[in-house]
């Protein structure tokens with residue numbers, strides 16, 4: 095199959111493109127003039143230049159592809175204005191979906207996020223839970239969902255929406271700062287670390303995306319794609335500290351001021367549509383999410399199996415291989 099991956103120069107898209115090539119597909123990876131294409135150049139991939147905000151470029155990029163995985167987006171780390179997020183995540187998605195529709199693809203998979211549910215939910219969330227986005231990123235990812243669903247409903251675009259959990263694994267430096275601070279002995283948990291989150295290892299996630307692209311008879315559906323089970327933050331940090339060979343006893347800071355600020359962010363966002371600075375900054379400590387992935391299990395046959403221990407061991411191995419982490423001996427001088 096000819097497959098286009100947008101966001102192929104990013105963390106998840108790169109790993110997905112690699113997996114698709116290994117399966118024998120003809121893969122085309124979207125890149126921009128400024129993108130780092132070094133990983134893609136090591137793979138048997140056609141690199142096509144274009145920006146998702148450019149409708150004509152998307153028409154050319156989709157070309158004769160039978161399947162499109164749309165992962166290109168501006169994410170929380172980009173810190174843009176609402177207008178800029180909208181241009182990439184809503185308008186850009188609309189361009190990709192329209193090009194996919196015009197080309198008559200067999201399937202468009204849109205990578206959305208569990209962030210559309212907001213930061214805190216105290217009950218288990220499934221696909222029927224009402225979205226409640228509380229930032230520009232989350233709102234525009236939901237806006238992207240609305241655009242692709244509209245083309246499915248009105249024009250018959252063959253679509254699956256995947257709401258991805260927090261993804262970790264080689265290729266992402268999201269946990270690097272935490273690891274360094276744990277090694278240096280100056281990491282502090284905000285609160286007791288009792289907040290659950292439900293993360294997914296990148297290779298499990300790629301398998302979930304693949305199934306969203308492959309399984310027949312699920313057009314127009316939405317799936318939560320995340321890891322085998324939720325875990326409390328403290329448990330995750332203890333696994334990391336243990337794997338690093340560092341002290342697993344971590345000090346805490348009081349959570350109340352951060353929680354108050356988070357509530358204020360949510361209130362201001364929902365009342366005035368304005369995002370306060372650093373609204374995502376403490377998500378690690380404040381995020382409270384448990385998902386059920388029953389629908390993906392039953393309808394897609396998706397059974398993630400990488401445990402947190404194995405996943406973080408592989409991630410830390412990658413950090414060491416890249417020379418990103420000092421050894422315990424170096425830190426202790």
Ligand SMILES: NC(=O)c1ccc[n+]([C@@H]2O[C@H](COP(=O)([O-])OP(=O)(O)OC[C@H]3O[C@@H](n4cnc5c(N)ncnc54)[C@H](OP(=O)(O)O)[C@@H]3O)[C@@H](O)[C@H]2O)c1
Pocket residue numbers: 100101102103104105106107124125126128129130144145146147164165166167168169182186205206207208235257258259260261262
């Ligand atoms: N990582 C997570 O934990 C997570 C969780 C939930 C959902 N997601 C979703 O998964 C997708 C991939 O996330 P990621 O973590 O892999 O992100 P990432 O590493 O930041 O990659 C983003 C990709 O999008 C591309 N891109 C951004 N704007 C573009 C534009 N205007 N035109 C063309 N390409 C553009 C980037 O290209 P450049 O290389 O040129 O910058 C890059 O390839 C996103 O849609 C995100 O919302 C991620």
